[in-house]
Amino acid sequence: MTNTSFIALVLSIVSLVLVVFASLFFYFYIKRRTEGAVILENYRKEINEMLNEIDRITDRDTVLVQDRVNELKKTLEEIDRRIPLLQKETENKVLHEKAYKAIGERKIVFEKPAPVSEPIPVKQQAQALQQEGLDAAHIAAKLNITIAEVELMLALG
Numbered sequence: 001m002t003n004t005s006f007i008a009l010v011l012s013i014v015s016l017v018l019v020v021f022a023s024l025f026f027y028f029y030i031k032r033r034t035e036g037a038v039i040l041e042n043y044r045k046e047i048n049e050m051l052n053e054i055d056r057i058t059d060r061d062t063v064l065v066q067d068r069v070n071e072l073k074k075t076l077e078e079i080d081r082r083i084p085l086l087q088k089e090t091e092n093k094v095l096h097e098k099a100y101k102a103i104g105e106r107k108i109v110f111e112k113p114a115p116v117s118e119p120i121p122v123k124q125q126a127q128a129l130q131q132e133g134l135d136a137a138h139i140a141a142k143l144n145i146t147i148a149e150v151e152l153m154l155a156l157g
Helices: 003-033 036-102 123-131 137-143 145-156
Strands: none
Touching: 036 123, 036 145, 123 137, 123 145, 137 145
């Protein structure tokens, strides 16, 4: 055997050993990565991460909705407080217009307005109508407001 054939034989054996080693390595690597338990564990991890993200988003959205409901409650209370003031201002405006008109005609008549009973807040009217058995659509028509407003007021209690 010559020197070159010996080197070729050694290189062939080394190449064969490397190919066998690489084949075994990749066989076990692929087998380990594609085992059912590993795949299931990966799916479980991904699903748990998704569920945790959904929980975080739901919690955040719940807090945002609760904040908005609280703001709407405060706004309704403020509106109920301002309605009587607006009615009184409207009555005063009518009186002032009558007075200016009378001054223009050179006769001054001061009329005291008829006593006005304190108006019932819309929220209480809606609750009373609901207790009478009316549904949201009829309550909305009677109070001249939207169905959504009626449902919100009744839901907020």
